[in-house]
Amino acid sequence: MRLMFTVLVVSTAFSFGSAYSLTGRDIAVKMDEVDTSADSQRNATMVIERAGQKLVRKLKMQGKKYGVDERSLITFEEPADVQDTKYLSWVYDATDQEDDLWVYFPTDNLVRRISGGGKKGSFMRSDFANEDIEQRAVDDDVHTLVEETTMGDRSVYVLESVPIEIKAADSNYAKRKVWVDAEYWLPVKIEYYDQRKRLLKTMIQGDIQNIDGIWTATKLIMETPRKNSKTLMQYFDVQYNVGLDDGAFEQSALKR
């Protein structure tokens, strides 16, 4: 009897283990490695639609890699009343190190370091949360491959990514379900589930282009049905390896 039980357990484990040739983490790593550039910059336009009303936001995004860490600078262009406001962030790969964020207020001509929360907040009143915009470190989540399937005529992997315990408090989500294109290793659809495991919002990524040898999704649509709200984020003038100066990513450079 005991032998039979052991055989069952071992064979079950084996069959589960060999169901897919890749693990969830393998796929997450592949996604993380898509952008091979040293730095990048792009212009973005966000159109937020809610109950028949529309907001338009324009910004410039720049980023540079420092080993496994990254620094990014967002400069707001529209609406005019926040023009030249800047957000500088230093994102660390180490799960136990908190990211740094500085904000430049042009009217007061002041730079302030922002610490603590804020990741869960909405990005410029859009359907994107700040945490959706940032690059997420692979091991901030536990990734499980749940399915290999197709979307349209494309093969996709479906991952479930659940934040690790120390990151859970910083996230709006109990889990994300990610459909990853098996050729570009880019997410094409993400479902975000709230802490009550209810579907909160859905993002679709499209218009994937090969720019300077890097597959890049240039159109993102995030929809929050409960709020009757939808945000289109469109990237323009995407450039990689432009040789951005390190100084641009220092807080001292934020002031005019």
Add this chain to the structure above:
Amino acid sequence: MERENGVGGFTAGATGLLIRLRWISLALVVVITVFAFNQLANLQIDNSNETFFRHGNDTKVRLDQFKETFGNDDFVFVLVDVDNTFESATLKRLGELAELLELETPHLLEMTWIGNVESIEGVPGGIVIEDLIPDLGLSRSELNAVAERATSDPLYKDRIVSSDKRTAGILLEFENYPELGIDPRKDVPPVINDIIADFADLNTHVVGGPIMDYEMDLETAREAPRWMSLALGAMVLMLLVTTRSFMGVLVPALTVILSVIWTMGIVSLLGFTLNLFVILVPTLLLCVGIGDAMHVVAEFRQGLNEGLSRRESLVHTLGLVTGPILLTTITTATGFLAFLATDLVPLRELGIQAAIGVWVALILTFLFAVPVLSMGGAGSGKSPKRSGKDIFDHFLGAITFLTLRAPVPIAILFAVGTGAALYGVSIVEIESNTIQDLPEDYPMRVAFEYVDEQMGGSMSLELVVETGEADGIKNISVMRDIERLQAYLESHRFVTQTSSVVDQIKQMHRAVYENKEDYYRLPEKSSQVAEYLLLYESGGGSQLEKYVSFTYDAARVQARTKSLTLAQVQELERDVERFVAENIESAEVKTTGTLSLMSGLGDLIKVGQGQSFTLAFFAIALIMVITLRSIKLGLIAMVPNVLPVFFALGAMGWLGFQLNMIGLVLAPMILGVAVDDTVHFFVRYRRYFDQFGSYETAYRETMRTVGRPLLFTTMVLVLGFMGFTYTVFDGPRNFAMSSGIAFSSALFAEFLLAPVLLRWLKPLGPETAPKEEAPSPLVTAKA
């Protein structure tokens, strides 16, 4: 007399047909009753204030716009009575409750308590955005620091924790409810109550719109059957006392019970919901609908007493009362349909349903009461002849004597009474705050008063500042106007605290300037406002969407108040409007929210009472003029109908009763019901005047024949309405008392004042015959 002969011939034929087909008729009644009974299970109760407004009503439109812009304003506030909120063990226990509420409350958008509120604080060179209590395991000194901040910062103080730290609040806010058939907000209270029941060690109080409506629904569902049973019991008792016969009790009582079942079945089929108004309908119908059957039974028994067979007596009865009961049905239904003149949805529904009900009662009088009365062998149904006069005869005799002998004192008495009543009407207070309608020790009222006491108020007036252009509220001049408006509100005696986006901007300004208190003020430039808002909205900013519209064209200012009376709400609204007109130039300011809803309801009650009364008056007066074939007689007939309305409302004023929503039913209903007495009285009076040519004889004969049924129907009506006094609400109790006064005074006006007016004003022309002793009405009917 030609018309009467025609009617008499027709009714004789129709009565014969009814008697021949009585078994089919009764079978039909059984089938329809079973069908209607099965429909009753589908009836739903709904007491929410918003359902009171018609589509397109200004107050409702404003509230809907407000919800679309700032989200659902519905909330449930769970308050916990503790020794000190800022003790580790207390916080932990509160946290467990908060977490469970967050996880399980349906339609929840956000749960806020002291353990998860955001804090934005300036530090040298930076801004810290984090939870006010980052983790529940803080040291004693850290907790003291948090307590100090929470009880002094207007963002938390008396919002989620009381100044004395002894009350902790858990605020549950809801998403816009899904549009399903059944009210989704009803899902909320049972879940919350269940969770709280598991925290028996905590002393909790729960308030909020969904809780209030849910409790009201439960109470209404508990009370309605009691009202019905009491009304029915009282009726049976009165019927027994007045008729002293099995048939006299059973036939009217069964007829009216069947009417209620049929009507509520139709109500269910038409898809109406029940509310505190409509729940009156069954009891109302019991009382109003019984008149038809009582008149039929009374006249039928009189026929038997005079020696007629069952069939003869029925022919005689229907010949005599069909006209009047048809007419009373028309007038009563008209009185109820007058509610269509109001904008209050449930009242309109009540009008339609009660009108259906009185027609159903008439139909059942023919389909059920008449067939039942026709049964039994020849003469076996004969009632024992009344030997001598009973107390009612003596009473009616005394009334008749008094009226004929002392017309002047009677007229003076009514004139003085009317004057006093009119003064009473002028001092009646209108009240639409449901909480004020509950007894002081009722748990829900206690909870609301606890919130008033501990957390600075359970109600709120919402002001929407509209600039008319996108990003308009970021303009510093608009911000300053909002600040001025807030300062004015805070100085108002009814307002306990206010909140708006200005609070957030000041908080951000202070945080950007390293938490220096000097900077807790508005910045100088519009661009600073925009930049702070940008950081606020990205840095957590959970409060932002509650206070500014999506395109920043409008902002919300909330003024919290204790539970106010309608008069206080309207005073506050007037004061705010005056202040806005004189001081606010950069934007338009509109009022909305629960208090505004209450104020709107108050207006509807006031206007609705007037409109529906006026409509009922003219419609019924027209019917009376046509029926009595005389403008003068028709108008005199309206006197005993209108006076009871003044007497009832006047008594409310004198007794200090408040006119609330149920009271709105009073005036048109009194008119519609009191007119029944008038119809029976005046139709008979006219008949006897035509016959005897004498006002005095016509009066004596009228009193002798319809005096008893009128007295009995009134007694049944008054006692039946007393069922409504068995309630926790002031509304139905006041309604019962005022109705009692109205119906009694209607009868006295009919018996005492109407004959005096008739004799003085001679609307039927000069008398044609000397006084004579009238023969039995049966002889004249047969003649």
